[in-house]
Amino acid sequence: MAAHRKAAHRKPGQRLFSGAAARSAAALALAGAATATAATGSAQAEPRRTAAQVKAEVDQLYRDAEAATERYNGAKEKATAAARSVDALRDEAARRTEQLNTARAALGSLAAAQYRAGGLDPALQLALSSDPDEYLERSSYVELAGDRQAGALSGIQRRINGISQIRARAEGESAVLAAREAELARHKKEITSSLADARRLLQTLTAAERDRYEAAQRADEAVPATGASATGSPSATASGASATPSAGAPSAPNGRAAQAVAFAYGALGKPYVWGATGPSAFDCSGLTQAAWRAAGVSLPRTTYTQINAGQRVSRARLAPGDLVFFYSGISHVGLYVGDGKMIHAPRPGAPVRVAPIDEMPFAGATRVA
Template sequence: MAAHRTAAHRKPKQRLFTGPAARTAATLALAGAASATAFEGAAQADPQLTPAQVRSKVDRLYHDAEAATERYNGAKEKAADSEKSLDALRDEAARRTERLNAARDALGSFATAQYRSAGIDPAVRLALSSDPDEYLERASFEDRAGDRQAGAVNGVRRQINDIAQLRAEAEDELSVLASRRADLEKHKNAVRTKLSDARKLLATLTAAQRADYERSADASHGGGAVRADRSTPRGSVNAPNARAAQAVDFAYGALGKPYVWGATGPSAYDCSGLTQAAWRDAGVSLPRTTYTQINAGRRVDRSELAPGDLVFFYSGITHVGLYIGGGQMIHAPRPGAPVRIAPISEMPFAGATRVA
């Protein structure tokens, strides 16, 4: 009876599918898993963008790339400044080390001479001297020389401290340089990523759609104005002074050259690289970035613009052009769009500066 009750309460053993039933179950399981995966993928996939949405996203990526380019330009300028400071500190430390070594050599020579003459007691030297007056005169001279030598020793100590200070400053500047180089690499990668994303989006368009995008971009960036105004005599620009006229003339000479981020000429430019090069040709040194160039002169209202003024765009001051009169500017727009003439009304105006 006990054996019977035990068998009655024992759970029935689950039977595994075998043969055709096993194959059918496996097929259903795989189909179900595939359906679930497909459903999850469809839920997570981005919706197909329309050509208009692609163009809008590409424009935004180009704008973000330009903002990153200006940050890259600023980081590059700061890194170059740090390199110059570090080189200057190292050069000064080397010069002072040479002077220190010379002072040490002089002290060593004096110490050697003093050692050689210190073997005779001064009283004995006086007693043995054939000319006591001459001896006393020489002793007084040696005392004065000793005072001077003590001053030389103190001078050596000061030089050692100065060199240690220079080396500490050089170490600090080296740390700053490393940080600025890291910033430079970060902003460089940001630019490359934005431009790569823009290229990938453009690749989703057909050839006809890409051509349409380029035509619309040219039109919105004043592409037609480039050809119309190339025949305008540069001397007819009514610049307020000779330097402004020279800067405008340089910008006209750059028309058609490609936009390359981080470039300052002579074969390619980014936006702030072009304005910097134009004013450099006129004998004026501008800082490298849009957000520093806007503070490089006197602010002027939009209604007061004159040829040669720098005109800035977007709230983050991420784009700059050179005003040439008639509501137009010469600027380097974006990758794929060469230096050209465009209306200043095509972008959100942020301010203007008169350099000279």
């Protein structure tokens, strides 16, 4: 009876393990716990990146930011054009509305005058007139006035239709502008996110590793010291405040290219700021655009449009002033200055500098003029 009561308290379907089954269940439980602990530990203690890995990841993040910058520049150019179009259409609608109001006022005056003159039946007016000839002459004017009124009404209707069409176009352009602004915000977020990730990665380095990294960056980004070299390297101050090609540097193929190159040398040492086109800061395509603007040539804003802004040239035929492009997505551009070197705005934190064109994957070149 007692045994029956003890069994009755057990949950239905519950079985107790014993012997080999119990030992197997315990082993499985321990293995599962060990696996869970290992997984938790690996999630909490990810292997630390080496300084070389951090540098590679940071460099990639900077490239991502630069590609997003060029997309931002393109969207900004289109947003600016859409804003100008909206403003022009609104101005046109306002001008035509003013003309419409003037035409309506003139029509109102004409209608009032005609009402005052035409209150009596025409036959009665003729009968009461002391001068029938004068009446007949006046009635022809009234008929002409009626024709003019009909023409004015037709003109007003045309103006109303025209204003409606312009307002519809303005609404359409406003929608385009809103889409461009949303695109701008998206690309801006991509840029700031990549740069923030790069900063966080750099903070994972030890103080000694960070010092070595920054020293390497300074060495890479240093503007060449004053004095011409036998290879025709540029002459510049360490700050880049005053820099010109040396006497031995290759000459530009024409005066405009020479002006663009001279501008680029004058920009050495100025900071990289995404979206900037000078005069105190530049991004990569902003620098090349400003250099050629100084030579009187208008270039498009982005790398992927600048590459189509002139005649393509092979790497073997490069001349000072040519635009040189890098990476498969055409996300970076520099201004070729000869001897396998370019002047470019590298990335955030790196000033405008002279660099070999071999330091990045070459994608093509364009001769502007």
